[in-house]
Amino acid sequence: MSLPLLRQPKTQVTLQQRTRQSQYEQQFIILTLKSSIKLVVTSDSFHCIVNVGDVFKCVLCNTNMDAEVELKEYHKTLAEHHRLLKIYPYLEELGENLVRQIDSTNCFCTICSIVTSVHYVSRHVQNDEHMRELNKAVLRAETYKPCEEPPNVNTVDLNNKK
Numbered sequence: 001m002s003l004p005l006l007r008q009p010k011t012q013v014t015l016q017q018r019t020r021q022s023q024y025e026q027q028f029i030i031l032t033l034k035s036s037i038k039l040v041v042t043s044d045s046f047h048c049i050v051n052v053g054d055v056f057k058c059v060l061c062n063t064n065m066d067a068e069v070e071l072k073e074y075h076k077t078l079a080e081h082h083r084l085l086k087i088y089p090y091l092e093e094l095g096e097n098l099v100r101q102i103d104s105t106n107c108f109c110t111i112c113s114i115v116t117s118v119h120y121v122s123r124h125v126q127n128d129e130h131m132r133e134l135n136k137a138v139l140r141a142e143t144y145k146p147c148e149e150p151p152n153v154n155t156v157d158l159n160n161k162k
């Protein structure tokens with residue numbers, strides 16, 4: 001089962017929604033992988049937070065929040081949320097595809113910001129849309145130069161010692 005939350009055609013996005021969306025997407029995180037590939041993803045997708053209609057949903061904690069940026073940012077600081085980020089790390093075998101298994105049946109793809117079934121995930125990372133998003137994340141990392149990094153870019157080192 002996949003939830004195509006962010007898959008509405010762009011033409012249906014109204015100007016107001018687009019403005020809101022760009023506010024949500026202001027924060028980026030640079031991820032450095034073991035393979036030394038760098039990817040830039042939104043802070044929200046790193047934290048498994050998606051925008052569902054009028055609410056933000058943390059799919060990791062299975063929590064809904066009102067669509068207030070402050071609530072969302074506060075959620076990212078919660079100890080329980082960080083505990084879950086640690087318990088559900090990126091699946092090593094999927095590498096730069098940045099997929100976390102978030103429970104026994106579902107995975108979250110950070111690249112696409114969607115939930116997809118564990119059974120479907122190996123096909124998901126090969127589909128065209130995922131590949132396009134992955135390329136964008138790689139390109140974003142290449143175009144970020146240290147002197148141009150906005151102050152809200154965080155670097156997360158994923159080379160955790162095992």
Ligand SMILES: [Zn+2]
Pocket residue numbers: 058059060061062063075081
């Ligand atoms: Zn959470």
Ligand SMILES: [Zn+2]
Pocket residue numbers: 109110111112113124125130133
């Ligand atoms: Zn994906």
